[in-house]
Amino acid sequence: MKNVLITGGAGFIGSNYVRLALQTHLDWNVVVFDKLTYAGNPDNLTDIAKDFKGRYSFVRGDIADREAVFGAVQDNNIDIIINFAADTHVDRSLMEPGAFITTDVYGTFVLLEAAKEFKVSRYHQISTDEVYGDIDEPNRSREEDRLHGSSPYSASKAGGDLMCLAYFRSFNVPVTITRGTNNIGPYQYPEKVVPVFVTNAIDNLPLPMYGDGRQMRDYQYVLDHCEGIDVVVNKGVPGEVYNVGSGVETRNIDVAHAILGLLGKPHSLIQPITDRPGHDRRYAIDNSKVRALGWTPSHTFAQAIEKTVKWYVDNEWWWRKIKTGEYLDYYRKQYAGREVSAK
Ligand code: NAD
Ligand code: DAU
Numbered sequence: 001m002k003n004v005l006i007t008g009g010a011g012f013i014g015s016n017y018v019r020l021a022l023q024t025h026l027d028w029n030v031v032v033f034d035k036l037t038y039a040g041n042p043d044n045l046t047d048i049a050k051d052f053k054g055r056y057s058f059v060r061g062d063i064a065d066r067e068a069v070f071g072a073v074q075d076n077n078i079d080i081i082i083n084f085a086a087d088t089h090v091d092r093s094l095m096e097p098g099a100f101i102t103t104d105v106y107g108t109f110v111l112l113e114a115a116k117e118f119k120v121s122r123y124h125q126i127s128t129d130e131v132y133g134d135i136d137e138p139n140r141s142r143e144e145d146r147l148h149g150s151s152p153y154s155a156s157k158a159g160g161d162l163m164c165l166a167y168f169r170s171f172n173v174p175v176t177i178t179r180g181t182n183n184i185g186p187y188q189y190p191e192k193v194v195p196v197f198v199t200n201a202i203d204n205l206p207l208p209m210y211g212d213g214r215q216m217r218d219y220q221y222v223l224d225h226c227e228g229i230d231v232v233v234n235k236g237v238p239g240e241v242y243n244v245g246s247g248v249e250t251r252n253i254d255v256a257h258a259i260l261g262l263l264g265k266p267h268s269l270i271q272p273i274t275d276r277p278g279h280d281r282r283y284a285i286d287n288s289k290v291r292a293l294g295w296t297p298s299h300t301f302a303q304a305i306e307k308t309v310k311w312y313v314d315n316e317w318w319w320r321k322i323k324t325g326e327y328l329d330y331y332r333k334q335y336a337g338r339e340v341s342a343k
Contacts, residue, residue: 003029005078007063007111008085010034012188013126013180015044017084017226022052024230029055031076033069034085035062038326043318044187063107066114073114082124082233083111086160089191090130090153091334094277097152104156105163112167112175124233125164125177129218129245130154132179134280142286143179143241150278165239174238178229181245181285184304185222186311190319191330194219194305197256198312199319201265208335211275213253216282218245221304224297231295243285246297255305262309273338 004021008014009032018030030052034040048056057076061068063085073081085107087093087100108125115123132141133148147162149155167173184194197207228244236242256270299307312319 001027001029002079003031003076004080004082005031005033005073005076007033007081007083008040010036010040010042010044011084011088012039012044013183013222013225014084015048015187016185016222017082017229018045018056019048020223020226020230022048022055031057031059031072031078033059033061033063033072036060037087039088039189041187041189041322063111064102066110069110069114070117073118073120078118079120080122080124080233081111081115081120082126082229083108084126086126086157088153090151091191091276093151093153093156095333100152100156101159104153105159108160109163112163112173115173116167116171121174122233122238123164123167123173123175124229125160125175126229127161127177127179128154128157129179129181129243129283129285130280131158131161132283134282135284137282137284140284140286141243143243143289150280161241168239176232176236176238177241178232178244178290179241179285180225180228181218181220181283183222183225184219184308186308186315187318188222190323190327193252194255194259194308195312195319197259198263198309199323201259201263201269202313204265204269206271207256207260207269208273208338209252209256209270210273211279213256213270213272214251215279216249216251216284218247218249218283218285219255219301219304220246220297221299221307224299227298228290228295231293232290235293242290242293243287244290244295245285245287246299246301247285247287248301249282249284250301258302258305259309262306263313272340273335274340
């Protein structure tokens with residue numbers, strides 16, 4: 001059996017990955033290590049705790065806490081560390097950058113120290129295409145491109161990536177990194193654009209569209225991303241970075257139209273608002289390196305958005321209780337007074 005520490009496993013992508021890993025790796029024991037911030041949600045793991053009793057356990061802890069991390073790695077005799085834990089929302093990083101530096105840079109350093117001390121066989125870092133900054137058409141970001149983060153979030157993630165590569169070069173820690181594009185699918189906290197738009201549209205509330213809505217992102221289905229991560233964890237070469245994404249970009253305005261079309265709601269729900277400061281115009285990646293390991297995405301954008309919308313329609317129990325209290329305070333702070341008239 002292999003003992004695998006999955007940090008940030010109570011979040012959106014982490015919980016989807018934990019489910020996939022336990023289904024596909026029958027020789028894995030998984031320990032989820034998570035601080036349970038506002039984005040960490042035990043509901044994301046309820047079925048896993050039931051279905052995989054015996055091969056799954058949970059530790060509440062902070063990746064920036066050396067004692068807690070070292071204790072979890074030592075006590076569970078960990079062979080592999082996969083780090084999903086991060087502060088992840090660009091807009092929150094513009095409001096409170098400090099937490100991003102603590103978790104995404106310092107927390108990564110603490111995990112790397114544990115990987116080095118306990119000689120794990122693999123340390124895998126979940127990173128993002130945002131570290132490249134935006135890129136003009138028709139170019140695509142490649143793994144060797146320079147890092148050029150535009151927000152405190154992407155700069156912190158870039159710092160984490162550089163620390164991982166330094167621990168490979170200086171200390172031979174067997175590190176791999178994946179840089180994923182925008183994920184959509186089940187259990188995404190309703191602060192990211194797709195769950196904000198879908199849950200607002202269900203309730204006939206405005207869809208807040210930043211700027212002209214022509215920014216482009218590579219929206220991939222979360223399970224495609226998880227499969228790409230898994231291929232790299234198992235077949236990737238230490239010291240290497242792999243982009244993971246569909247390779248197809250969609251404008252935000254077209255995402256909104258697709259959601260409203262699927263829900264049968266009027267396009268008049270789209271509410272233009274003032275833009276995000278430093279807003280990256282276009283992300284686009286070259287995914288040929290991960291494809292060469294045998295990975296290929298299974299969902300088109302149309303399939304991914306349809307499955308995603310259906311999940312939110314079918315799982316109001318999950319998101320309605322989130323959209324209360326702290327969330328409403330955040331929403332007001334983030335969006336109040338930004339409305340502009342449509343052109
Ligand atoms: P999320 O915000 O849904 O979840 C983050 C998880 O990390 C939560 O469970 C939270 O409790 C936990 N966490 C935060 N700080 C922690 C700390 N100090 N110690 C321990 N746990 C902590 O995030 P997500 O969208 O699932 O993203 C997961 C990873 O994937 C992140 O590293 C993110 O940068 C990366 N990523 C995300 C996307 C995307 O589209 N969401 C795309 C590419 C890469
Ligand atoms: O590219 C990968 C990254 O994708 C991940 O590393 C991040 O963790 C994840 O948050 C995401 O970052 P983005 O900033 O691209 O995602 P977000 O959902 O916040 O925004 C997507 C696009 O939609 C972006 O162009 C801004 C726009 N937007 C966003 C929100 C929240 C809106 O128009 N309205 C909104 O209300």
